[in-house]
Amino acid sequence: MATARSFPALxxxxxxxxxxxxLTLAVICVYPMIWLFLNAFKTTNDMFAATWGLPKIWHWENFSTAWNYGISRYLLNSLVVTTATVVVELSLATMAAYALVVLNFRAKAAIYTLILGGAILPPEVSLIPLFRVMAETGLYNTYFALILPNVAFGLPFTTFLIRAYMTGIPGELREAALMDGAGEARIFREVYLPLCRPILASAGLISAMRVWNEFIFALTFVESESVKTVTIGVMSFAVALRADWGVLMAGLALSILPILATFLVMQRQFVGGLTSGAVK
Amino acid sequence: MTDRSDHSRATWRQSLQGWLWVAPALLFLVIFVYGPALTNIRFSLFSFSAMSLDWDFVGLNNYLRLWSDPKFTTALTNNAVYAVISVTCQVGIALVLAAVLEARIFPDFSANLFRTALFLPSILPVVVVGLVWQLLLTPTTGLIDQILWETGLASWSRAWLGEPDTAIFAVIFVSQWQWTGYIMALFMVAIRAVPRDLYEAMEIDGASGVQQFWHITVPGVRETILIVTIITILGSLKVFDIVWVMTAGGPNHSSEVLGTMMYRAAFRDDMIGYSSTIATVIFFIALTIGLVQIKLQKDR
Structure with missing residues (x-):
């Protein structure tokens, strides 16, 4: 960008x-997390006395208390739900995208619109009927009650991303493989999937972040400690520990540690992956 | 759409194969998104509770009741304020920040550091962000109050989340804190796709940075601006978690949004029909926004 050459002082x-x-914005964005981690080591009294400073005594036991309070179980549940959702969602989206790009079939445009259209509907509009379905089918309070709707609500954007990427793969590759007598399933597996690896990584990351942070389904469709994901877990945790800020903050810190660590180690891939789809 | 094979009409046999490939995805959407959304509209015509066996058909009465519910007016207003502030911050301010970072004003290392710092809040779960900011905004002991005291602005100190005048704005602020950096990163990707020589040509003509922003950056990323605006408005319409965590719609329903109002009606007050009515309103607003987006994208 040009600087005002005629007015160097300006x-x-x-x-x-x-x-x-x-610099101010960066501090505003980062400092709350530093504050969280520092205060997680303090007792409630220390915190009220000096919310700014370093802990005088580092109370590591806050973390073990929080961990034993149930954070470990919540993290595990989130891991299960997130992994399952991402695997199913990517498989279905990749298959749909493949058909939408290379196959010729009736009502293709309408079907693509139907898949994409799901992206504008917020979970609220399906929540109550879904709740009844979960209750009636016995899925309520199981991992499936979270995985299935999470897959469905993630499919539109994931399919969109993968489809956009696949249109860039030359059709000649498939035609050559067809000549060699390969079927669609084999071309999909052996030609398209390997070429799609970068977009699968990005789409998987986006989807994983969304599911890991998902709130309204987890709030509505499960209630036992043994299936609660970390987002709902920290909610009940926060209610139980209103008076003990140190342990509460240690719990919050633990709950974001996995994401934070991954982000700091691979921030380039993270930002790149999460912003894919910004330009067509 | 791809055109490779579209000119020939598919045979049924070919079609069957294509349908089989998309069927699983489609099935998921129909069972878990579209089906329930339509059922929800039907629910809105009845009055019933979760456990009740008999449903009273009440026609559009739920809608009339909603229309005269003062909480509904508050919620709609709050959603609208949410949208206006979010579009200003997450489209306007984020675009300016992105343009500055992409303009090579800062050395690469610092620009990268700034981007990472501003992006950081967006990777955190909304619940954790809400809880942390709740602690930060706590009167007297919270960080914000302490900053105000230290800087001599003690008279500004207040229970940000506890007063009806400020609660929704405090929540909206936190939302901007979380998402502006993310949208900024999206814009940075879009700006990078704008041809570099356009800027160089204008710079030779002696144009200022501001002029370059208006004449090259803004037109260059118009498509992204449109999509981000739509996403932001949709996001403001469906906002639920941050409000539920920070204020649960309180105090005295002052920070209620459509999402929290709907959730409370269904899962706290056990008025399923009424709750479905609110969800149906959300449905039609979302549909309208979606149709506007399609229209705008066709026009260009």
């Missing part, structure tokens, strides 16, 4: 202001 001033703005 240009310098602009630069200083921009630095100040971005």
């Amino acid at each position: 240009a310098v001033l602009n630069r200083v202001i921009l630095w100040a703005v971005f």
Whole structure:
């Protein structure tokens, strides 16, 4: 971007202001998490006395208390639900995308619209009937009650992403394979899937983040500690520990530690993956 | 759509194969999204509770009742305020921030660091963000109050989440804190796709950064602006979790949004029919926004 060449002083001033703005924003965005982690080591009294400072005594036991309070189980449940959702969702979306890109069939445009259309409907509009279905089929309070709707609500965007990527794969590859006598299933598996690896990674990451953070289904469709995911887990955790901020904050810190660690280690891939689909 | 094979009409045999490939995805959507959404509309015509066996058909009475419910007016207003503030921050401000970061004003290393820092809140679960900010906003002991005290602005101190005038704005603020950086990163990707030489040409002509922003960046990412605006408005319509965690619609229903109002009606007050009515309103607003998006995208 051009600086105002004729007014060097102004240009310098602009630069200083921009630095100040971005530094402030960066601190505002990051500091709450640092505050969370530092205060997770304090007792409630220390915290009230000095919310800014480093802990005088590092109370590591806050973390073990929180861990034993149920955070470990919630994390495990989230892991199960997230993994299952991502695997099923990616499989179905990739199959649908393959057909939408390479196969010729009737009502194709209408079907694609129907799949994409799901993206505009918020979970609220299906919540009450879904709740009844879960109750009547006995799925209520099981992992399936979370996995199935999570897959369904994630499919539109995932299919969109994968389809857009597949249109960039030259059709000649498939035609050559057809000549060699390969069937669609084999072309899908041996030609398209390997080529789609980058977009599958991105779509999988987006979907995993969405499911890991999902709230309204988890709030509505499960109630036992043994199936609660971490988002709902920390809610009940927070209610139970209103008075013990140190342990509460240690619990919150533990609950985000897996995501945070992954993000900090692979932030380039993370930002790249989560923003794929920004341009067509 | 791809055109490779579209000009020849598919035979039934060919079609069957295609349908089999899309069937699993389609089935999921029909069973868990579209089917329930339609059932929900039917529910809205009845008055019943979760356990009741007999349903009273009440026609559009639930809608009339909703229309005269002051909480509904509050909720709609809050959703609208949510949308306006979110579009301003997450489309307007995020785009400006993205343009600055992509303009090579900062050294690459710092620009990258800024992007990571601003992006960070978006990877956190909304629940954790809500709970942490609840602690930060606690009167006297919370960080925000302490900052106000230290900087001599003690008179500004208040129970941000506990007062009807400020509760919804505090929640909206936290939402902006969480998502502006994410949208900024989306815009950065879009800006990178704008041809570099356009900027260089304008720079040779002596155009300022602001002029370049309006004449190259904004038109260059118009498509992304449109999509992000739609996503942001849809997001403001369906917002539930951050409000539920931080205020649960309180105090005295002042921060109620359609989502929390619907959830409370169904799962706290056991008025399933009434709750379905609110969900149906959400459905039709979402549908309208979706149709507007399709229309706008066709126009270009």
